[in-house]
Amino acid sequence: MISFEMPEKIEHAVVLAETIAENMMRPVSRHFDENEHEIPWDYIEFMHTSLKALGGGGMTPDGEKKEKKKEGPRISFQRMAFQTEVLSWGDVGMWLCTPGGGLGAAAVNAAGTDEQKARFLARHRGEKPVFDAFALTEPHAGSAMPAEVRTTSVKDGEEWVLNGEKIFVTAGNKALVDSEGFVIIWATIDPEAGRAGVRPFVVEAGTPGCKVTKLEHKLGIRASDTVSIVLEDCRIPFENILGSPEVVKKKDKKGFKGAMATFDATRPVVAASALGIARATLEKLKEYLAEHGVEIRYGLPRSRMTNLEREVIDMEVMLRSTWLLTLKAMWQMDEKKPNTLAASMSKVRAGDVVVKITQRAVELLGPLGYSREQLLEKWFRDAKINDLYEGTGQINRLIVARQILEYTRHELS
Numbered sequence: 357m358i359s360f361e362m363p364e365k366i367e368h369a370v371v372l373a374e375t376i377a378e379n380m381m382r383p384v385s386r387h388f389d390e391n392e393h394e395i396p397w398d399y400i401e402f403m404h405t406s407l408k409a410l411g412g413g414g415m416t417p418d419g420e421k422k423e424k425k426k427e428g429p430r431i432s433f434q435r436m437a438f439q440t441e442v443l444s445w446g447d448v449g450m451w452l453c454t455p456g457g458g459l460g461a462a463a464v465n466a467a468g469t470d471e472q473k474a475r476f477l478a479r480h481r482g483e484k485p486v487f488d489a490f491a492l493t494e495p496h497a498g499s500a501m502p503a504e505v506r507t508t509s510v511k512d513g514e515e516w517v518l519n520g521e522k523i524f525v526t527a528g529n530k531a532l533v534d535s536e537g538f539v540i541i542w543a544t545i546d547p548e549a550g551r552a553g554v555r556p557f558v559v560e561a562g563t564p565g566c567k568v569t570k571l572e573h574k575l576g577i578r579a580s581d582t583v584s585i586v587l588e589d590c591r592i593p594f595e596n597i598l599g600s601p602e603v604v605k606k607k608d609k610k611g612f613k614g615a616m617a618t619f620d621a622t623r624p625v626v627a628a629s630a631l632g633i634a635r636a637t638l639e640k641l642k643e644y645l646a647e648h649g650v651e652i653r654y655g656l657p658r659s660r661m662t663n664l665e666r667e668v669i670d671m672e673v674m675l676r677s678t679w680l681l682t683l684k685a686m687w688q689m690d691e692k693k694p695n696t697l698a699a700s701m702s703k704v705r706a707g708d709v710v711v712k713i714t715q716r717a718v719e720l721l722g723p724l725g726y727s728r729e730q731l732l733e734k735w736f737r738d739a740k741i742n743d744l745y746e747g748t749g750q751i752n753r754l755i756v757a758r759q760i761l762e763y764t765r766h767e768l769s
C-alpha cells in the first residue's frame with residue numbers, strides 16, 4: 357500500500373543530504389553560478405565517498421539488490437526522490453554534478469542486461485568519482501526524437517561504427533573528459549525504420565572518434581556542464597549496444613521500448629529536483645515576509661485573508677500536491693508498476709510549479725528578489741530547465757493525454 361510518509365529506512369540518508377545541502381552547497385551556490393564551468397570538486401569528492409559508503413549512486417537505484425535482502429517494501433526510487441529534492445534545495449546545478457550514476461546509468465538500468473549493468477556501473481564504486489551522460493538530442497531535433505535520430509551505428513565485424521553529432525548533453529564533459537565515465541549515444545541501425553531502428557550504445561571515455569566539441573554558456577544550472585559531442589568513425593565493441601541480442605534485429609521494437617523506459621524513472625527525478633528549488637524559494641519568501649511582520653494566518657477563512665496570504669497558501673498547495681504525485685510515480689517504480697502517466701504528470705506539474713513559484717517570489721519581493729545578493733534570482737533562472745529537459749512541458753502533456761485517452765502516438769501528436 358502506498359504511504360505518503362517518508363519511509364523510516366530513508367530518514368538517515370535524507371538527514372545526511374540536508375546536512376550536505378545546508379553546509380556544502382548553499383555557501384558556494386553563488387560562486388559556482390558566477391564561475392560557470394568551474395567544477396565543484398569538494399562536493400563531488402565528498403558525495404563520491406558518502407555514496408560509496410551507502411552502497412548507492414545518484415540516479416541509480418544501486419541499493420536495490422541490498423534492499424531485496426532486507427524485509428519490507430523496496431524504496432530505492434523513493435529514496436532518490438527525497439535525496440534529489442533536498443540536494444536541489446541546496447543547489448540544483450551542483451546536484452547535477454553528483455557522481456555515481458546520472459541519466460546514462462539510468463538508461464543502463466532500464467535497458468541493460470545484468471552483465472551490462474555489472475560491467476558499466478561498477479566504475480561508480482571505484483576509487484575516483486565517475487560520471488555518465490545520455491545523448492539523444494541532435495542539432496536538427498529534440499522533441500521529435502527518437503524518430504528523427506540521424507546519428508548512425510553500423511556493424512562492422514565485432515564492432516559498431518558510430519557517426520553523428522549530439523548537442524546539449526548534460527554532464528557530457530565530466531563523463532568523457534573529467535572522468536573515466538561513459539555516454540549513452542542514441543543512434544539508428546536502420547535509418548529507414550524511424551523510431552524502431554533507434555538503439556542506445558555505450559561509448560566510454562577515451563574512445564577514439566568521440567570528442568566533446570562545445571561547452572554551453574547557460575541561463576541557469578551553471579554549475580552543471582552541457583556539451584556537444586561529435587562522433588567520427590567511432591568504434592565501440594559489439595557488446596556495447598544496450599539490451600539483449602535481439603535488440604540488434606532491425607525494426608525490433610522491444611529494444612527501443614526498453615530503453616525508453618529510462619524516462620519513466622528519470623522524469624519524476626526531475627520533478628523532485630524542481631520541487632527542491634520551489635521549496636527553497638517558498639521558505640525564503642516566508643522568511644522575508646515574517647521578518648517584515650507578515651505572518652500567514654492559516655486558520656482564517658479564505659475570504660478574510662489578504663491576497664498575499666492566499667497566494668502563499670496556493671503556492672504551498674501546488675508544492676505539496678505535486679510532491680505527492682512525484683512520490684506516487686516513484687512508488688510505482690519501486691513496485692515495478694507501470695508509471696508512465698504519473699511520471700509525465702509529475703514532470704509537467706513540477707515544471708509549471710517551480711517556474712510559477714520562483715517568478716512570483718521575485719515579483720513579490722521586488723528589488724530583494726531581483727538582487728544578486730540573494731539567491732532568489734538564481735533560483736528563478738535555475739527553474740526553467742525543469743520544463744525543458746526530459747521532454748518539454750508540451751511533450752509530457754501529449755504523453756499524459758495519450759495515456760488517459762488511450763491514443764497511440766499516430767492518433768495524437
Ligand SMILES: Cc1cc2nc3c(=O)[nH]c(=O)nc-3n(C[C@H](O)[C@H](O)[C@H](O)COP(=O)(O)OP(=O)(O)OC[C@H]3O[C@@H](n4cnc5c(N)ncnc54)[C@H](O)[C@@H]3O)c2cc1C
Nearest residue numbers: 490491492493497498499500524525526745746748750769
Ligand atoms: C540545459 C539543457 C540540458 C539538456 N540535457 C540534455 C541531455 O542530457 N540529453 C539530451 O539528449 N538532451 C538534453 N537537452 C535537450 C532537451 O531535451 C531538448 O532541448 C528538448 O527535448 C527540446 O528539444 P528542442 O530544444 O530541439 O526543441 P523543439 O523540439 O524544437 O521544440 C521547440 C518547442 O516546440 C514545442 N513542441 C515540439 N513538438 C511539439 C508538439 N508535437 N506539440 C506541442 N509542442 C511541441 C516544444 O515543447 C518546445 O516548446 C538539454 C537541454 C538543455 C537546455
